Amino acid sequence: MSEIKALTSLRMIAALLVFFHHFYPFTRTGDVLENILIEGHIGVTIFFVLSGFLIALRYYDKFHDTGLTRAGLVDYYRKRVARIYPLYAFLLITSLFFPLSLLGLVEYSLTQGFFENAKFAGIPTAWSLTVEESFYFLLPLIAMRRTRSKIKAAFPKLLIVTLCLLLLGALIVIVSNVTALARVGGLGFMASSTHMMTYTIFGRFLDFAVGILIAVIFKHSRIRVWFKQRTGRIGAELLVIGGLIWVGIFANVMHINGGYAAAWVFNYGVSIGAGLVILGLTNEQTFLARALSFPLFVYLGKVSYALYLLQATWLFWNVKPENFIIPTASPLVYFILLYTAANLVSALLYQWVETPMRNFILRRTEPSQ
Numbered sequence: 001m002s003e004i005k006a007l008t009s010l011r012m013i014a015a016l017l018v019f020f021h022h023f024y025p026f027t028r029t030g031d032v033l034e035n036i037l038i039e040g041h042i043g044v045t046i047f048f049v050l051s052g053f054l055i056a057l058r059y060y061d062k063f064h065d066t067g068l069t070r071a072g073l074v075d076y077y078r079k080r081v082a083r084i085y086p087l088y089a090f091l092l093i094t095s096l097f098f099p100l101s102l103l104g105l106v107e108y109s110l111t112q113g114f115f116e117n118a119k120f121a122g123i124p125t126a127w128s129l130t131v132e133e134s135f136y137f138l139l140p141l142i143a144m145r146r147t148r149s150k151i152k153a154a155f156p157k158l159l160i161v162t163l164c165l166l167l168l169g170a171l172i173v174i175v176s177n178v179t180a181l182a183r184v185g186g187l188g189f190m191a192s193s194t195h196m197m198t199y200t201i202f203g204r205f206l207d208f209a210v211g212i213l214i215a216v217i218f219k220h221s222r223i224r225v226w227f228k229q230r231t232g233r234i235g236a237e238l239l240v241i242g243g244l245i246w247v248g249i250f251a252n253v254m255h256i257n258g259g260y261a262a263a264w265v266f267n268y269g270v271s272i273g274a275g276l277v278i279l280g281l282t283n284e285q286t287f288l289a290r291a292l293s294f295p296l297f298v299y300l301g302k303v304s305y306a307l308y309l310l311q312a313t314w315l316f317w318n319v320k321p322e323n324f325i326i327p328t329a330s331p332l333v334y335f336i337l338l339y340t341a342a343n344l345v346s347a348l349l350y351q352w353v354e355t356p357m358r359n360f361i362l363r364r365t366e367p368s369q
Helices: 005-023 032-038 042-066 070-096 102-108 124-143 150-178 181-186 193-199 201-220 223-227 230-256 264-281 287-292 295-302 304-310 331-364
Strands: none
Touching: 005 032, 005 042, 005 264, 005 287, 005 295, 005 304, 005 331, 032 230, 042 070, 042 124, 042 150, 042 201, 042 230, 042 264, 070 102, 070 124, 070 304, 070 331, 102 181, 124 150, 124 193, 124 201, 124 304, 150 181, 150 193, 150 201, 193 201, 193 264, 201 223, 201 264, 223 230, 230 264, 230 287, 264 287, 287 295, 295 304, 295 331, 304 331
16 A cells, blocks of 8 residues: 555654653643643654554554464564564664673664663663554564454454553563563663563553554455545544544543653553554544644654654753743744754755665665575
8 A cells, every 4th residue: 555644743742742851941821732741752762652553554464364474484584574663773883882781782773761760771662662663573473364344353462462462561571670670781671560561561552553453444344435435524524633632631631640650541541542543644634634734744764763762862861941041032043943953964864874774674684586
């Protein structure tokens, strides 16, 4: 299926939310919009739901219908590695050089998300890549069972996997604390249930499950035919609007109840709302989909991965209002200048590092005919 431009631009919005969460100097007035932006970490949730949707849209049927063939798995994993690892490794090397330690091994293996005391080591936002690569590993296993009705089978299958991962994660936390695993190197391997729920695939799989379910519904129901009708367009508009309101409500309630660490359960509402928005945006005739198809927004969506990783590195992390104040500049002006600069650097990384390195890996790993 060809690129859905609005969904590419949605990545820009998700990265912008995370940028707000990290950099905007909030006044803490209790305003609803400010509450939502303070909880801008929900951009990561949107990334996860969107990733579940796009990866399932491309690969779910393939693994479901043909099973786990060696050629299929090799092609799948080489494309996933080429997508996330080259830029991450480049930024890690330029930030930390080559740390010869257990922590360095964790960082370069992209497993830091499993360690409570190391989850922000190296590139702080990269904990989410641990979750992402865990999802990449799981998808072929989830999709491979052959059934006649993909839609009817998807929901119970995803629910069972979600519950099993939650139970497995809780068991690993118990074992890690009973044994010495949680204390090895002081890294805190799966050291607490809060960490397990918020920073690992065991608690975050539901985000991807929502995306997978939306992809299966989109591909195997009559919704695409309905979207082409007038009533379908209205329905898609309502999905987008309702989903955005749903995300905002749950982000606001999360903030009121102490933020993501204290009120993580409300993030699951954000996941469902994000799924509704994504499904609605697949109808490219909706107002928001047409607005997000603007070429600049699409391009910013393409560079959003670089922006997401870059914003927490040394290059931007210390450039905060309390450390660097532009004379007479309002917080909003400061934020716009910083966001613009970050996007310019991200665009350079996308053009000169991310894309060339991804293409190089794909060429070098292309199976011989």
